[in-house]
Structures are given as structure tokens and as C-alpha cells.
């Protein structure tokens with residue numbers, strides 16, 4: 344099952360800042376995770392650490408947390424493979440690495456970046472089905488309910504239902520499908536204008552980059568989602584003087600930005616060619632994480648505390664420091680967080 348897109352996640356560490364005005368713990372501090380015990384200021388995380396650290400972030404609109412940072416290894420790990428219970432039957436799930444990488448990276452984003460977590464929680468509060476299920480996964484992951492994690496990710500989000508006789512689900516290459524189910528998290532606008540007064544060209548189209556935008560080379564994202572007006576052939580009346588540009592929606596830029604990398608005939612975008620900083624619709628973002636397609640396997644790379652870590656299945660010792668990111672593996676999905 345060949346998948347056209349490769350993806351990479353990266354993480355950068357986020358600092359923590361107490362909120363002077365609000366004593367109420369935010370949603371990150373849910374009951375499934377113990378209270379914060381150990382907060383690292385500098386970590387040597389090449390080996391597994393006890394998973395007992397817990398952040399006690401409090402929300403503070405408009406600023407990212409500062410100073411204190413949590414060890415990445417203190418967060419729970421998404422299970423690789425295993426099974427899910429569907430209609431009282433045990434169904435084995437295999438080749439989940441692709442899906443695991445995305446879920447794990449989103450979990451790190453949720454745990455590491457308060458702004459992103461608050462944003463996701465706002466969608467959860469709206470009872471947006473897929474996002475609500477995503478947040479359930481974040482919570483179940485801390486609870487070691489792997490079968491439940493699989494149930495929510497595979498059945499509730501990917502909408503896959505094994506048949507009565509199916510005892511195994513192969514999830515390889517689920518990335519595109521998964522990203523399209525949560526695409527609503529990142530909305531932008533495509534603005535069009537046609538000088539032909541009889542033309543029925545819509546002037547504003549909602550776009551969801553996780554689902555709708557094809558990016559072969561992450562370095563080109565600023566040009567692809569251009570904020571300056573470009574003259575194009577009108578897609579409605581075929582005149583040569585239509586105009587196109589892109590913008591954020593009225594709600595403004597999102598605290599994180601995710602896009603899949605499409606690999607066609609062009610020279611593949613690799614880990615080594617992935618920039619560290621991006622300009623997306625006039626806003627500056629930094630690389631947080633990415634997934635890599637190794638051919639028959641996916642891994643994720645996450646930046647945290649100025650170090651890069653490799654997530655390679657859930658084997659506890661495989662969250663390892665990545666000494667460089669110069670590999671020729673194809674990038675598959677890119678995760679950015681907004682610079683404040």
C-alpha cells in the first residue's frame with residue numbers, strides 16, 4: 344500500500360508561565376495525568392525516564408508558557424499495533440506506525456504547547472466530533488487504555504469498521520485519511536476576484552490545508568499560499584485576468600499549522616531539506632515536528648528543549664535524541680507552531 348505523502352513531525356520546547364489571574368487548572372491538567380512532580384530545566388533524555396512528570400499549566404491567553412519545561416519522555420506513548428474491541432470482537436490492528444506517529448505528535452503538541460492545547464480544547468468544547476474524539480485519545484493514552492485509543496482513532500475518527508469476519512486491520516498509509524478528518528482545525532481562505540461581471544466565480548473559498556492544499560516542497564509554502572495578489576486564468580469563465588490570493592480566516596492565524604507533503608515526480612522533499620522556520624500567510628512559524636516515510640515504516644521527529652527526538656513505535660527506549668536531521672528520508676507530514 345503505497346502512500347503518496349510523506350510526513351515529518353518536529354517539536355520545539357515550550358516554556359511555562361503562571362497565570363496571575365486564573366487559579367483554575369486548564370484542561371491539560373486532567374485527572375488522567377498525575378500532578379506535576381518533576382520539571383526539568385535541562386534534560387538528557389537519550390534514555391527513557393519515568394513517566395511521572397506532569398505539567399500544571401494554566402491558561403494565559405496570548406502568550407506561550409515560559410521558563411519551565413517538561414521532559415518529553417514524561418508523556419505517555421501511543422501504542423503500536425495491538426488490538427481494538429469492535430462489536431464485542433477483538434480485532435488486531437497492524438502497521439499502525441503511520442497513524443501512531445501522527446497521534447503521538449499531536450499529543451506532544453497538545454502537552455507541550457499551551458496555546459495549541461487551548462485551541463484544540465475550544466474545538467472540543469464545541470463538540471466537534473473528530474476533535475472531541477481526538478481529545479479523548481489524548482486522555483485515554485495517559486490511561487494506558489490502548490484498545491480504547493485504537494477504537495477512537497480507527498473507528499471513531501478514521502471511520503473504519505471491520506466486517507464481522509475481519510480479524511485484522513492494516514493501517515499502513517492512513518495519514519491522508521486521518522489528516523482530512525481533523526482538517527477543520529486549520530481553516531484558511533482563498534480569495535478570488537474576476538473582472539468579468541457575468542462570471543460566477545466565488546470570491547471567498549474556505550480551504551483546509553491539511554486536506555485541500557498540495558505541497559510538494561515545504562520550502563515553497565510561502566509561495567504556494569501567497570498573500571500577494573496573483574493574476575490567474577479564471578477557473579470559472581477562463582478569462583486571463585482573474586486574481587487570487589490567500590489569507591487567514593476572520594478568526595486569524597492558528598497556533599499551529601500542519602500540512603502533508605505530497606511526493607510526485609519532483610525531487611522528493613527530505614528531512615535534510617526541511618526548513619526550521621516558515622512564513623505562512625504572513626505569520627512566522629517554527630518547525631515543531633515531522634513524520635518521515637522510511638519506505639515500509641514511519642517514524643516521527645519532535646523538537647523539545649532544543650533537542651530533536653525520534654519516536655519510533657512505542658518501545659519505551661525508542662524515544663531517542665536525534666543527533667542531526669540530515670537524513671534523505673522523505674518528509675511526510677510537517678507540524679509547525681507559531682512564533683509569539
Ligand SMILES: [Zn+2]
Nearest residue numbers: 537542577580
Ligand atoms: Zn471569471
